[in-house]
Amino acid sequence: MANVSIPLPRSYFSIPKFSTKRPCFTPSASSLRISCSGVAEFDGSQNKGGFLNFNVIKGVACGILAACALSSAAFPVTAATQRLPPLSNEPNRCERAFIGNTIGQANGVYDKPLDLRQCDFTNEKSNLKGKSLSAALMSDAKFDGADMTEVIMSKAYAAGASFKGVDFSNAVLDRVNFEKADLEGAVFKNTVLSGSTFDEAKLDNAVFEDTIIGYIDLQKLCTNKTIGEEGRAELGCR
DSSP states (O other), X not given: OOOOXXXXXXXXXXXXXXXXXXXXXXXXXXXXXOOOOOEEXXXXXXXXXXXXXXXXXXXXXXXXXXXXXXXXXXXXXXXHHOOOOOOOOOTTTGGGGGTOOOSOXXXXXXXXXXXXXXXXXXXXXXSSTTOBOTTOBOTTOBOTTOBOTTOBOTTOBOTTOBOTTOBOTTOBOTTOBOTTOBOTTOBOTTOBOTTOBOTTOBOTTOBOTTOXXXXXXXXXXXXXXXXXXXXXXXXXXX
């Protein structure tokens, strides 16, 4: 159970006497309850409108905090229980990459999974460029030397895949799982990498010129010891 109290500054509302409890957030796996409390004491000089404004803003603040608490409690469970579907036995499933995911794109929505696991696209120079591979299952696939410029790979699962020397210039690679992927010599020029993870990935000689990435994601990426000095300088790693 989580009990959350919202402390609101006295000076902002011009309330002479104001007291709240300190916030306490202790979620449990079985239940989650969000409660907000704030006690305002008026000395009679405050008008009714000020009291209403206080309650309105307090309610908004409580709603925002409740949403954050629910999100932080739910997402770890989802990640921990995620399972991949069985390998597709669809004929020519690898060739579906040349068509791509025609719906959803950035949201990773699809009518059926784009299963490219264990497929070999080594030195593919024309059929992958600019394709939408959103939410594609790409683990253990080979893309070495491929031209994947302007590709959209939002929410793709590429753990353990090989992308050695791949050109990802102008591509959208947000929220991609590159765990243990081989990205040696990959080019991320003007590439969106926000939300993507690179745990234990190989990034030797990777190029990060004008890469678009959030600050928190950048800090995580900079912990990868395989990134060379030039790559770290391009990213701005400290």
